Each structure stands twice: as C-alpha cells, then as structure tokens.
Amino acid sequence: MSEHYQVLARKYRPHSFAELVGQTHTKKTLINLLDANNLHHGFLFTGTRGVGKTTIARIFAKSINCEQGISSTPCGKCPTCIEIDKGQSIDLIELDAASHTGVDNMRDILENVQYMPSKNRYKIYLIDEVHMLSKSSFNALLKTLEEPPEHAKFLLATTDSQKLPLTVLSRCLQFTLQQLTHDEILGQLKFIMDAEALSYEESALGQIADFGNGSMRDALSLLDQSISYGKGTVTNADIKAMLGLVHHDDIIKLATHLFNQDAKAVINFIKDLSHRSENLTNALKDLSSLFHKISIAQIVDIESNKTIQNLSTQISNFDLQIFYQMSINGSKDMALAPSEQIGFEMTLLRMLVFRSDAQLDAEEISNVVEPTTLDINNQQQWETLTQALEFKGGAQILVENTLFDNVSSTTLTLTLDNQFANLLSDHVQKSMLTTLRQKFSTLNLVINLGKPNAQTLAQKKTQVHNEKMKKIQEQFLNDRGVQKLERTFDTKININSIKEINHV
Ligand SMILES: [Zn+2]
Secondary structure: OHHHHHHHHHHOOOOOOOOOOOOHHHHHHHHHHHHOOOOOOEEEEEOOOOOOHHHHHHHHHHHHHOOOOOOOOOOOOOHHHHHHHHOOOOOEEEEEOOOOOOHHHHHHHHHHHHOOOOOOOOEEEEEEOHHHOOHHHHHHHHHHHHOOOOOEEEEEEEOOHHHOOHHHHOOOEEEEOOOOOHHHHHHHHHHHHHHOOOEEOHHHHHHHHHHHOOOHHHHHHHHHHHHHHOOOEEOHHHHHHHHOOOOHHHHHHHHHHHHOOOHHHHHHHHHHHHHOOOOHHHHHHHHHHHHHHHHHHHHOOOOOOHHHHHHHOOOOHHHHHHHHHHHHHHHHHHHHOOOHHHHHHHHHHHHHHHHHHHHHHHHHHHOOOOOOOOOOOOHHHHHHHHHHHOOOHHHHHHHHOEEEEEEOOOEEEEEEEHHHHHHOOHHHHHHHHHHHHHHOOOOEEEEEEEOOOOOOHHHHHHHHHHHHHHHHHHHHHHOHHHHHHHHHHOOOOOHHHHHHOOOO
16 A cells, blocks of 8 residues: 555646646647647746646656657657656756755856757756845846756746745746636546545545645645555545544534524534534634535535435524634634634634524514404514514604503504603604504504503513523623633723624
8 A cells, every 4th residue: 555655646747738727728729739839938837835846847847858859748758858757867857946045056046047958958947935045146147047058948837926026027938827616626536536446425525635635746645644544545534533524414413403593502512522522723713614515505406415405494504604704704804813722613603693683573573374354462462573574764763662552443542651752743743653554555654652561562672682692691601712811811891882893
C-alpha cells in the first residue's frame, strides 16, 4: 500500500492538455497559440493554490521543447518530454521565489539567460510565486523581460498578481486560472481510485472534494492520507475521523431540534458536540449545506433522500433562506467569536429567536376560519380574527390593544384601554374599519374607552416576548463559555444587551 499512496498525486499529474482537469478557457487559448506557433516570451498564470499553475506551465514547456516539434500535443516519449516529466530537463529552470529570496542566487540565474539553451529549442524559466521575488531580483527579471533573447521563455506563476508591478504584468500574457469545481475534483478522485482499483464510498470522495475547496492539490493530498489511513479503502467514517468532521447524522439531529424550536435540545446538543471536540466551524458549514439541500428539495422536489424530504416539510422556504444566510454569516464571524462554541451557539440562537417570532404569527393565522358574517363572541376569537385580517401600521397597534365587547348584526363594539386613548385618531379608526369591511362589508365599529378586564393581544405578545428573552438570556448567561468569558475579563455581561441580537 505504501508505495501507492505516497505517489498518487504525482503519479496522476496531467502530462498533456487532454488530461488536464478544468481550466477550459486557458487550455483553449494556449492550444490555439501553440498550434499557430504564436509564442509570446512571457506568460503569467494566476490562481489560488493547487489549481494547476505549474502543471500547465510544464505541459506548455513540453509543447515548445518536444523534439517532434512545437504543438499543443507534445509526444511525451522523446528524451526531452521524458526529462521534463521527471523534472530533469536541463533547459527548464524551475525556481520557487518563495524559497529563493536570496538576491544573488536569483540574480545570477536570471543573468545566465543570455546563454543559449544546452540542448533544447528554448531555455524556459518557470518561476513559481513570482510575487515573492526580492526587489533586486525583480529588477533583474524586468530587465530580461524588456529585451528577452529569442531563445528564452518565461513562465511565471503567482497566487497574488496584485503584488506584481505593472511593468511585469504588461510584459506577460496573463491567464487567470479558476478554482476547480466540486464535480471536477470529484471526477478526478474517482478516476484515480478506479485506476488504482481501490474501493471507496462515493460520498467519502465527495467530502474530500469539498475539503479541497477548489484546490485539486489539497484534495489529492487528503486522498493520499485517507488511502493510507484506511489501508487502501476510503470511507466516510475515516474521513470524518481524520478531519474531525461532525457526522452527517448529528447535523440532521441538530436541524431537527432547530426546526422543532427546541432551544434546550439545540443548546445541549452543541454542548455535546463541543464536549466531543467536534470541529464546530465545519459543523456550521455542514448545516449551511444541509439548508441548501432541504431548500432544493422544497423547490425542485427531486431529493430522493427520505430524511431530507421529511425535514423539508417542517420548515418554510422563507425561514430556510434566512437560516442559510444566518449560518453563512455565522461562519464568517466564527474567527471573531470568543470560542467556536460561542460562535456556533449564537448563530443557532439567532435562528431560534427568528423562528419563534415567525411561528407565533403563522400559528395564529392558520387557526383562523374565515367567516362571512361576523360571528364571534369572545376575546380569543377576536384575536384570531385580527391576526387573519392583516391590519396595517397604526390600525394594527390599535387593534391589538382592544378587547372584544360584543357584536350585533351590524356593529362591533370594542374596549380600548384608557391609557391608549391617543391611538384613537380618526385616520387610524378609518383604516381599521376599511380592513374590517373587506370581509364584513356592512359592519360598523364602536370603540369605547375604559378599563380593560382582561389581557389584550399586545400585552400577551409582550409577555411571550419577555419570557422568551428571559429564557435566552438565562441560557446565554448559564453558558460555560460565557461564564468563562466573564471570569477571564472579571466582568458581568449586561443582561439587557443580550436582546440586541440582530434577527438577520
Ligand atoms: Zn516529445
């Protein structure tokens, strides 16, 4: 096994443009240039790590030095092609600026550019992380790029082209390499596993592709490790163990508690995850990814997974969109949070607070049976009705502060608490009546000022809100992480500041 996994990434390094995964645009342009024999002297490849910059540069080097002639399809068999593949070509000078900042060394090398190639058509300089060259090396490079000898080609690669002086940028043909997609990486992983006749769980390769996050090199390096770890087999359980990923089932359980509005279960579950030293940053990403899957299942209805289907019936797509946004923002803030656990908890609490508000409204509305004649006889029915009718602005505030008194065939009589007499303007009363008459076209309205003998809807809502906040504040202050924070800074968290949580 060991000889396998040590060399996989190198063994499957693409040797031709045909084997190269992704980078369609760059590939096409280079092939056109090569086949037209239209060769610039400087090429700059920009892109994040592991997307194929030096791989492309090496294929390009073979293309112009192959003994069969210049073309986009180097033979791969002549001594020069073989030497380049093995990293032994005397006329391909590979430099890593990240490790060669010593001025003299680099300058000497660049000054040798005037000498003819030893045996090939071109003397090729492949300079990786070129933005890290020292100032004097840069000057040497610039001088060379200004008046390049016919026999020299410069292939420059960088992860950060913004750090390159314009003078260099303007003398090179620039190619911006894209991060590889999940599918491009997954395809290559499968190809390698199949070629090696090794067994694997496809979803495990999917996790590796996710981990690669656009970088084939990172994904392949994890594939190497996991093959070694699993003694030739790649499974989900092994990947999870290696990366400290939270198991998919755990994420499902967490989402279920969240959708059930079970704050206690959510907090306990997070404590448990943290206790097991799970990686909560990854867990939050997995949660975002789950929201995405559920959302797709709701809208497109193609998800075959029963669990996802079940979850998709427990939450509205609107809430999911908000949750997704909250989880993404939570991930961004994770690095700033006092601890992973606090960052994770606060994100989940935010979702709970948001959902409980939304649910309060939804439940009340769903209880309504729409009457055609006004047929109510108690406060509860009045409240249910008011929630269904969608009063606007001042009218809504007025309505929620009234108590049902009685209703005759034509007139609804309500009582408004004396202290809210200022709500009773003509304009607001008219707006309230207009909304009522959309359903009960002949209805008249009488609002008496008085002393309320029961709780209004507004009072109930305030009470529910205060209780909810009290619970959240208690949970927050009882949190181990928060208590530790208080001890560490020898301070007390201002309880009133806790309700300042942004809902979105
Ligand atoms: Zn060749």
